[in-house]
Amino acid sequence: MDSDPSQPFRIEAVDYAAALNQLRAVREIVFVEEQQVPLELEWDELDPNCVHVLARALDGTPIGTGRLTPEHKIGRMAVLREWRGKGVGDAMLLALIEQARQRGWREVSLHAQSSAIAFYLRHGFQPYGERFWEAGIEHQSMRRVLGGPASIDHRDTAIETIVDIVGDARRHLFLYTRDLDPGLFDAPPVMEALRRFGTAGRGNEMRVLLQDAAAPQRGHAPLLALAQRLPSVFLFREVDDPVDKAYPSAYLANDLGAYYFRTLGHRFDGEADLHAPGRARQLRGAFMPVWERARPVSEYRALGI
Structure with missing residues (x-):
């Protein structure tokens, strides 16, 4: 072995x-x-x-x-x-x-x-x-x-899965989310994993695609405060194309073959696999064209992000 x-x-x-x-x-x-x-x-x-x-x-x-x-x-x-x-x-x-x-x-x-x-x-x-x-x-x-993928139907399991995906990333994370998912991406274990990712000193980068960039500001999402300190690590864009705005799902993928996919982006239940390079690569491939046509979140830059 x-x-x-x-x-x-x-x-x-x-x-x-x-x-x-x-x-x-x-x-x-x-x-x-x-x-x-x-x-x-x-x-x-x-x-x-x-x-x-x-x-x-x-x-x-x-x-x-x-x-x-x-x-x-x-x-x-x-x-x-x-x-x-x-x-x-x-x-x-x-x-x-x-x-x-x-x-x-x-x-x-x-x-x-x-x-x-x-x-x-x-x-x-x-x-x-x-x-x-x-x-x-x-x-x-x-x-x-x-x-095959594991079913995620408990919030605690979802949080632990996110922590694993962040912790296992080599250098890159890709998050497609409606509004930074209160209850998931503001959970203390997730924030600690993201802090470690951001301060690892390996040239790490997390790209975040939002459907509603205003909601995290209104909710004082803790990831925005972390990104303010580490602006070269955490990058934000908001989808602009009507087709992209209608996309119902959400997902997180890393560059080592792990993913967590939610068919309905406003819910935490979904599926995850920490050893599925094909599926993770597919999600990253779907992410990048949307990223390219999305707009940078200039209102976050006004906060120093």
Whole structure:
């Protein structure tokens, strides 16, 4: 299994029997010692029949685990405390999803600890059913359809998706929006992702096509204040052609193959895929001709933008 050479760790699928001691070194620290899960509940009869992925530091030290069960469930996701927040969990989850895709599975599910729900939302998993308690910890059932775009039908999922698309962009973002979508593009996690994008110092650029340039001003959209500080990064135009003004949809795409598309631009529900270069390229191709015939938003320049 290939890993990103820039990461200070490696992810690979491992043989359960051969890697058992390394799996124990992570799972028993995280689940048994930290979370007080009884040892007899931590290891079960499914383990020998699961696909296991192991994260190792570059010196070979085990730092994270996850498994994929024959019932198409992801579980036992664990990362050692000192490695949390460094992308290990994200990389393991993507590796498990890829293992499921290779087996032709149409869907995977999981029981997310309540503290990890946002993490799984960010990766396109949708909650279903009521929350429940398992091994003394509150959980939520979640699932994700594979082999195509994920359906976005929760605002929190939409926000996490936008954060991912912004964070994954190499240098360019393309946003087609009616009015900067209050509730989405003013959400604190989105604004923080855009701030990081704008200050990354890589020559980054975000082009924003608006159908109503006055609405963000009236609503004091926080992106305008950010753009005032970073005018070479955030560029705004308003569609002028009547055909463009009648376009009902909205979308965000980056230059690394991720997109979030909403058929009705005034709603947040839609579809997204973080690994769809063809579709993202198609959206960027549709964006540019509209951008060329749109008018620069001169009233924003009056604000110093």
